[in-house]
Amino acid sequence: MLxxxxxxxxxxxxxxxxxxxxxNVSFKIHAGExxxxxxxxxxxxxxxLLALAGILPFTGNVSFDIGIEKIGYVGHKNALRLNETxxxxxxxxxxxxxxxxxxxxxxxxxxxxxxxxxxxxxxxFGQRKKLSFVRLFLLKAKVWLLDEPxxxxxxxxxxxxxxMISNQxxxxxxxxxxxxxxxxxxxxxxxxxxxxx
Numbered sequence: 001m002l003x004x005x006x007x008x009x010x011x012x013x014x015x016x017x018x019x020x021x022x023x024n025v026s027f028k029i030h031a032g033e034x035x036x037x038x039x040x041x042x043x044x045x046x047x048x049l050l051a052l053a054g055i056l057p058f059t060g061n062v063s064f065d066i067g068i069e070k071i072g073y074v075g076h077k078n079a080l081r082l083n084e085t086x087x088x089x090x091x092x093x094x095x096x097x098x099x100x101x102x103x104x105x106x107x108x109x110x111x112x113x114x115x116x117x118x119x120x121x122x123x124x125f126g127q128r129k130k131l132s133f134v135r136l137f138l139l140k141a142k143v144w145l146l147d148e149p150x151x152x153x154x155x156x157x158x159x160x161x162x163x164m165i166s167n168q169x170x171x172x173x174x175x176x177x178x179x180x181x182x183x184x185x186x187x188x189x190x191x192x193x194x195x196x197x
Contacts, residue, residue, distance in 0.1 A: 003030035006068055006142060006174045007052075012060035014044065014051050021047045022058070027194050031142070031172040034165075034189055036179065039196035045178040048196065049073065049145045052176070064143070072141035074149060078132040082121035086112050089120060090134055097138045110134055111160070126153040133164060144168060146177035 014022040021044035050056040053073045091103045
């Protein structure tokens with residue numbers, strides 16, 4: 001059975017600060033597939049994700065399947081309110097996305113019970129990164145754009161985030177991620193690599 005194509009990119013070019021950082025980038029990704037974007041620092045990996053997310057202007061063609069209404073993005077900055085507690089953060093996104101999940105359920109699912117009452121500014125980098133994935137999980141997007149999702153995480157959080165990504169591909173989510181970390185893609189998931197020089 002052929003998998004549904006959810007994104008096709010053709011001859012994408014992008015400039016930042018008047019410098020061309022992406023030249024004629026082309027690829028496609030189907031539901032449940034993963035694309036690992038590799039390249040040295042400054043090669044344009046982050047720019048590619050920002051262009052796909054509609055944040056950076058580009059030339060070329062980016063065509064999402066007509067059924068794709070949401071795109072999930074997690075970048076280097078976690079976009080968290082530092083003065084709210086973990087519980088308030090979780091509850092906010094549940095309410096915003098009108099999710100059927102209860103706050104306590106997600107606190108347990110993301111193993112946040114030891115820090116649920118702490119303000120975000122007390123959390124480690126890894127704990128904050130995990131919080132950004134709460135929002136992504138609740139969004140229920142069919143495309144995930146992940147910029148270095150494992151960087152700065154301890155072993156347990158790397159495993160947690162890796163498993164979460166794997167589970168989403170099994171649910172038909174297309175994942176495009178950049179990483180410097182050793183990343184072990186999930187079994188039975190088609191993985192392509194895109195090298196940007």
